[in-house]
Amino acid sequence: MDSFTSSVSSQVIYLDGYDTANSVKTIALGYWYKNDSPSSSSNEFMPPKVLDSAFYRALQEFPILAGHIKTDSSSRMYVDIDKNNLNMPVYTDTACDLSYSDMEKAGFDIKKLPIDLYGTYGVPVPTKLSGGKIKPASFHILRFKNNTGVLVYASIGNCITDGYGFVHFMNLWAEVARWMQQPQDDKREPLAISEFIYDRKFTAAMRSNEAFHQNTVDVKSLSAESTVSRWLAWMSPERRGLLIKKWYEPTDYTCCFFHIPSEAIEALRLRLRKAGASNENFTINNIITAYLAIVIAQAKKKANDDWWFSRPFLAVFRSLFDRSIDEKATFKVTTSINMRPRVPSIEAIDYMGNLGYATSVSFLNNDLQKKDLDNILLYSLVNGLDQNASDYHARYYAKVGYLMEKSPSNYLYNLALGSKDANGFQASNHSRFAHYEVDFGSGAPELVRHAPHAYNDIAFIMPSNPKTGGYEVELKLAPDVAVH
Numbered sequence: 001m002d003s004f005t006s007s008v009s010s011q012v013i014y015l016d017g018y019d020t021a022n023s024v025k026t027i028a029l030g031y032w033y034k035n036d037s038p039s040s041s042s043n044e045f046m047p048p049k050v051l052d053s054a055f056y057r058a059l060q061e062f063p064i065l066a067g068h069i070k071t072d073s074s075s076r077m078y079v080d081i082d083k084n085n086l087n088m089p090v091y092t093d094t095a096c097d098l099s100y101s102d103m104e105k106a107g108f109d110i111k112k113l114p115i116d117l118y119g120t121y122g123v124p125v126p127t128k129l130s131g132g133k134i135k136p137a138s139f140h141i142l143r144f145k146n147n148t149g150v151l152v153y154a155s156i157g158n159c160i161t162d163g164y165g166f167v168h169f170m171n172l173w174a175e176v177a178r179w180m181q182q183p184q185d186d187k188r189e190p191l192a193i194s195e196f197i198y199d200r201k202f203t204a205a206m207r208s209n210e211a212f213h214q215n216t217v218d219v220k221s222l223s224a225e226s227t228v229s230r231w232l233a234w235m236s237p238e239r240r241g242l243l244i245k246k247w248y249e250p251t252d253y254t255c256c257f258f259h260i261p262s263e264a265i266e267a268l269r270l271r272l273r274k275a276g277a278s279n280e281n282f283t284i285n286n287i288i289t290a291y292l293a294i295v296i297a298q299a300k301k302k303a304n305d306d307w308w309f310s311r312p313f314l315a316v317f318r319s320l321f322d323r324s325i326d327e328k329a330t331f332k333v334t335t336s337i338n339m340r341p342r343v344p345s346i347e348a349i350d351y352m353g354n355l356g357y358a359t360s361v362s363f364l365n366n367d368l369q370k371k372d373l374d375n376i377l378l379y380s381l382v383n384g385l386d387q388n389a390s391d392y393h394a395r396y397y398a399k400v401g402y403l404m405e406k407s408p409s410n411y412l413y414n415l416a417l418g419s420k421d422a423n424g425f426q427a428s429n430h431s432r433f434a435h436y437e438v439d440f441g442s443g444a445p446e447l448v449r450h451a452p453h454a455y456n457d458i459a460f461i462m463p464s465n466p467k468t469g470g471y472e473v474e475l476k477l478a479p480d481v482a483v484h
Contacts, residue, residue, distance in 0.1 A: 001088070004056040008063050010083040015159055016200045018354040020077050023069075023159035027166045028451035031152040031438055032108060034100055038147045045442050046150045047181070048093050051141060054177035054440075055091060062169050064160055064198050064352070065089050065137045071236065077159060079136065090138035100149030107257075108447060113142070113151075136160050152440075155451070158354070164340065165352035167433040168196070177440040197351045254479045257449075260288060261470040268378065275379035282382050285429040285461060286389070288471060289335060290381035292459050295483055296425050296475070297331050297368035303480045330362040332424030337389050358426075361388045365423075425457040431471055435463060450474055 015023075035045045059065060067079035068087045096114060106112045137160070142151040156166050172193065182188045268287050308315065339355040340346060346355065361384050367377055428450075435448040449472075450460045460474040475483060 001056050003053075004059050004066070005083075005086065007060050008066065008081065008083055008086065011063075011081050012078055013064055013067070013081070013198055014076065014078040014200060016203050016353065018203070018357065019159045019200070021358075022162070022354050022356075023077060023157070025158040026155050027158055027161075027163060028153070028155035029166075029435070030110065030449050030451065031154070031170075031435070031445040032100075032103070032447040032449070033150045033152070033440075033442060034446045035147055035149050035442070045147060046141070046143075046152075046440055048141075050177050050180050051173075051440060052091075052093065054180055055139065055173055057176045057180075058169065058173040059089070061172060061193055061196055062352075065156070065169075067136060069134050069136060069157065069159065079160070087135065090135050090140070092139075093141040093143070095143050095145075097145055099146055100144040103144070103149075103151075108449065110451070149446075152438075152445075153451070161352045162354045162356045163430055163433055164338075164355070165196075167430075167435060167438075168350065168352070170438045171434060174438045174440045181441045194350050197349050198353065200353055202346055202349070202351055203353065254477055254481070256475040256477065256483050258473045258475070258483075259464060259468065259470060260473060261468075264470070271373075271375045272379050272382060275375040277379050277383070282386055283389075284471070285335075285427070285431055286382050286385040288431075288461050288473065289333060289385055289427040289429075289459075290378055292425070292427065292473065292475075293331065293333050293363065293381055294368050294373060294377070296457070296459075296477070296481075297365065299477070299481045299483045300423075301365075301369045303478070303482070307480070329365045329423070331365050331368050332360050332362050333385070334358055334360045334424065334426040335385065335389075336428065359388060360424075361385055362424075425459055427459045427461060429461045431461045431463050433463065436466055 033046060037045070063081055064079050066086045066088050067081035068085075069077065070080050071077050098112065098114070103109075103112065134157070137154070137156040139155075140151075140153040142153065144150065154166070154170060156169070161169075176191065179188075179191050265284055265287060268291060269282075272282065272287075336356040336358050339357060340351075343355070363381060363384065367380075370377065436444050438445060438448075444466070446465060448462060450462075457478075458476050462472040462474065464470045464472045477483065
């Protein structure tokens with residue numbers, strides 16, 4: 001730690017509208033590492049001292065993770081990095097009475113863990129470990145019995161960075177750890193680290209360009225101004241986090257995990273071609289999201305039908321209260337648009353601020369709830385998601401950022417997307433991120449999974465272990481919604 005505290009400089013980093021919009025969430029993942037040679041010394045597999053030293057060396061490149069998250073008099077958020085009063089990330093390294101095989105048999109169910117690593121449920125809140133403050137980040141290393149494996153849990157506030165920045169920090173930490181374990185002789189190459197940019201001036205310059213503001217943007221979805229929103233924006237981040245956590249804390253839910261092999265993706269592409277699709281550049285994320293929309297909509301319909309059928313005495317009221325049978329009822333699919341390839345001036349640098357923007361596309365319930373997978377339906381869904389993404393470009397990004405900057409309480413826009421809306425789902429895409437390259441010198445992780453999330457009806461699209469290929473989908477749904 002001393003290497004970090006002696007090198008850090010005091011600075012204040014003001015967050016922008018996109019950061020504020022994401023301040024109600026954290027990015028939290030668990031990296032599971034299995035030791036195939038448990039008889040080896042405990043200092044050889046994921047060595048504690050190496051991981052500790054590498055962490056604080058990597059932190060030198062991410063000083064924002066040691067700052068205080070604050071709000072000024074105009075409700076604008078900023079990170080105060082005070083050299084003499086640092087808000088260091090939580091970092092723990094503890095032993096566990098369970099073996100790695102115990103967790104394998106339990107399906108890697110985090111509820112089996114002896115400590116509540118995942119207690120924040122995706123919402124940034126103060127905890128006992130954080131000393132009553134909101135920490136920009138927390139990291140926990142849990143070592144399983146008899147040196148059988150390690151869980152590395154990482155959580156970073158979404159107002160600090162997005163998934164791109166998250167995986168960059170994890171890979172930097174791992175890269176430094178591998179470098180430290182090389183023989184310390186003349187043959188060891190110097191540690192080369194890219195420059196990471198946190199200063200929001202790169203996006204501020206775009207938002208201050210009045211030419212961008214001539215672009216028409218539908219601001220209805222961003223108009224979250226109300227007495228409640230202003231009151232929440234006025235609160236300290238700690239109090240606001242506790243209130244939001246109380247509202248969104250999960251009650252009963254079911255987590256489903258599915259593997260989608262690469263062959264299945266090609267089969268879906270074939271269906272798209274049969275439907276007349278000429279765009280071979282449809283993203284894997286949009287293809288999987290479209291397929292999930294059909295699967296989840298049908299599962300929700302069955303759960304809804306089962307509820308009404310089990311209560312025949314209420315059947316007479318169904319036409320009055322059941323939206324699912326309304327021909328005009330819609331099913332909302334919320335996705336995050338990656339703005340990096342759409343903003344050339346930022347794509348060329350390692351900018352660590354938020355460049356993701358959540359947006360929704362609605363489809364008719366009746367279309368999605370057909371029993372058979374229709375090629376034309378699949379094409380219309382994928383094309384709708386693709387067109388929605390293509391509408392976002394540098395000018396749109398600048399305009400939306402400008403509007404969010406003017407009204408800090410517009411973070412409620414993202415909060416509303418996570419509301420308990422039973423008629424849709426959110427898709428979070430990490431399929432393009434190099435999670436399985438996070439190798440601390442003892443091998444790549446066997447599994448990477450998200451922490452339980454506060455928001456309902458959410459799907460995480462993840463890369464699969466390279467040994468198996470394809471993609472993993474994690475679904476968090478109501479317990480009565482069964483997806484097969």
